[in-house]
Amino acid sequence: MVEPWLAGDPDALYMAAPFKAALALSRLIPRGRVLELCCGVGGLTRGLAAGHPVLAVDRDPSRLVQTAANLGGAGIEARVDLICCDLTRPSLRPGGAWAACVLDPDWSPPGQPPRAWASSLEKMRPPAGTLARWARGFSPRLALRLPPETDLAPLAGLGPVQAWPMLKHGREAFCFALVGDWPESEAVEL
Numbered sequence: 001m002v003e004p005w006l007a008g009d010p011d012a013l014y015m016a017a018p019f020k021a022a023l024a025l026s027r028l029i030p031r032g033r034v035l036e037l038c039c040g041v042g043g044l045t046r047g048l049a050a051g052h053p054v055l056a057v058d059r060d061p062s063r064l065v066q067t068a069a070n071l072g073g074a075g076i077e078a079r080v081d082l083i084c085c086d087l088t089r090p091s092l093r094p095g096g097a098w099a100a101c102v103l104d105p106d107w108s109p110p111g112q113p114p115r116a117w118a119s120s121l122e123k124m125r126p127p128a129g130t131l132a133r134w135a136r137g138f139s140p141r142l143a144l145r146l147p148p149e150t151d152l153a154p155l156a157g158l159g160p161v162q163a164w165p166m167l168k169h170g171r172e173a174f175c176f177a178l179v180g181d182w183p184e185s186e187a188v189e190l
Contacts, residue, residue: 017104017145018190021166021176022047025102025143028182032099035138037087037131042067044104044145049079052099059086059126087126094137101139103131107147117147121154129154132179142179148172155179166190 022044026034029052039045039056040063048054049071058064064082071077085091106125109118121129132142136158144155148165155161155177164176165187173190 017043017047017174018166019043019047020190021145021174021188023050024166024185024188025176026051028178028185029100029141029143032097034100034102035096035098035135036102036104037135038104038106038126039063039067039082040104042070044102045080046070046074046076048102049076052079054080055083056080057083057085057087057092059084059088087131090134094134096138098139100141100143101135102143102145103128103135104145105131120151121146132158136179140180141182142177143182144177144179146175146177148174150175150177152177164188 026048032052034048034052034054036045036048036054036056039058042056045054045056045067056067061084064084068077068082071080105128107117108114108125109116109123110125118124121127128144128146132144132155135142142158152161152163159180162178162182164178164185165172166174166176167187167189
């Protein structure tokens with residue numbers, strides 16, 4: 001079923017995280033505030049806000065307008081603060097008491113359509129490995145939403161890393177790379 005808030009944008013539909021995956025991730029995060037980087041149209045934001053106050057950040061002001069509308073439609077806008085920030089030159093400074101930092105970079109390299117997945121973390125927008133190293137200053141727990149079969153080895157220097165698969169019809173649709181102290185979790189069928 002197509003969620004009504006995504007019906008007008010086929011690329012947003014393709015890239016937006018399913019609500020069920022966001023809820024599952026939210027249940028793994030301990031109590032406290034969540035920092036979400038690259039929130040896009042708010043696919044993850046809605047599920048994260050079901051259990052946590054969220055600061056959602058994206059570089060595109062039009063996406064933030066869409067996120068605000070999506071949150072308003074779900075009645076959870078009061079649990080989320082939105083900030084426009086270019087994460088290739090972030091003005092946010094690490095620190096604070098964040099229960100987790102969730103990253104959902106664009107999987108496609110610059111100049112490519114959304115369905116052309118990057119061959120490495122550094123070819124995503126913004127470069128996911130670089131973004132994760134910077135985000136580690138906000139929280140000991142990172143969760144990166146990544147395409148299936150992404151090489152997670154570049155994240156190993158940030159702490160323990162585990163792939164948490166999200167399945168569609170028994171096949172991996174994407175995974176969360178969980179960095180830091182996370183519980184072991186079974187794959188989720190979306």
